[in-house]
Amino acid sequence: MGKKKCPDCPDCLPAWLAAFGDLMSLLLCFFVLLLSMSSMDAKKVSEAIGSLSGAMSVLEGGTQTEISSKRMQDATPMDSQDETSDTVNRVKQAIGDTNEMIEKGQGPVISLEEAQEGFVIELPASLLFKSGSATIENEDAFLFLKRVALIIEELPNEMMVSVQGHTDNQGPGANSPFKDNWELSSARAISVLQELLIDGVEPNRISASGFSEYSPLATNATESGREKNRRVELHFYGKESKEKAKMKQSILDQVSAK
Structure with missing residues (x-):
């Protein structure tokens, strides 16, 4: 018995082009991140990390997910x-x-x-x-x-x-x-x-x-x-x-x- 022919389907992007587009997006994000880190001082980076940690509720003794001013102060590492x-x-x-x-x-x-x-x-x-x-x-x-x-x-x-x-x-x-x-x-x-x-x-x-x-x-x-x-x-x-x-x-x- 012979192979069935694939039914006609509308034209679309090839799979390799989608993967290539994802790779270019990741590279763009990577270089944007490098540029932003080179223009920030250490104190701002520490504050950003502390704020992110507080927002993700990874600090000790809390499950609060919203960002508040007190939460940001507690999350910011002491310098x-x-x-x-x-x-x-x-x-x-x-x-x-x-x-x-x-x-x-x-x-x-x-x-x-x-x-x-x-x-x-x-x-x-x-x-x-x-x-x-x-x-x-x-x-x-x-x-x-x-x-x-x-x-x-x-x-x-x-x-x-x-x-x-x-x-x-x-x-x-x-x-x-x-x-x-x-x-x-x-x-x-x-x-x-x-x-x-x-x-x-x-x-x-x-x-x-x-x-x-x-x-x-x-x-x-x-x-x-x-x-x-x-x-x-x-x-x-x-x-x-x-x-x-x-x-x-x-x-x-x-x-x-x-």
């Missing part, structure tokens, strides 16, 4: 950690550049320590001051403090800076205008604070204090240890931690009043 990391990287770059300008073999260099509530920049006293003095005279130190001031200006207003002066246990010396290490450490901290104020740091975001010889990093029995203890520290921390400290102090005042 405070990214800002802090970027700030730390900029400070590290400034420290590296300054350390290259000074002669590393003749003393301690500027260092950075990350803390629980922020980070700490340690400035060796030998970079800033002469023995027993609280006057900044090193040009490299001035340039570094100017860079730090620029970084502080770009930080959120909640970020505070505490300048802390430290000494060894040897005393200021007979030729020093300061009678003890308390005066010397406080004066050095204030000198750094004043320089940052001149460079544009807002006064309500910065404070200064002296710790004398009572917060050493190393032993005072050796010259290298004493040199490490003579320093000025810049503590960067959030305003929230300062408010917590005030709250604790007020609670203690209430207890003592009773």
Whole structure:
């Protein structure tokens, strides 16, 4: 028995042409997506991803499908950690550049320590001051403090800076205008604070204090240890931690009043 002839049907596009059209549409969408991603910054991309996640109900603890302003805020990834990391990287770059300008073999260099509530920049006293003095005279130190001031200006207003002066246990010396290490450490901290104020740091975001010889990093029995203890520290921390400290102090005042 012979094969039946296919009944006549109206002319239509061949199958390969439909597949080719789908492929071209996909390629067009792909290149449009690449172009849009290249013109968006990271923050906008994060917000878009967060909004999409909220709209698709993939967040924890909800099945809501409509997009609301609160939902979009909850879905948007927090970028405070990214800002802090970027700030730390900029400070590290400034420290590296300054350390290259000074002669590393003749003393301690500027260092950075990350803390629980922020980070700490340690400035060796030998970079800033002469023995027993609280006057900044090193040009490299001035340039570094100017860079730090620029970084502080770009930080959120909640970020505070505490300048802390430290000494060894040897005393200021007979030729020093300061009678003890308390005066010397406080004066050095204030000198750094004043320089940052001149460079544009807002006064309500910065404070200064002296710790004398009572917060050493190393032993005072050796010259290298004493040199490490003579320093000025810049503590960067959030305003929230300062408010917590005030709250604790007020609670203690209430207890003592009773």
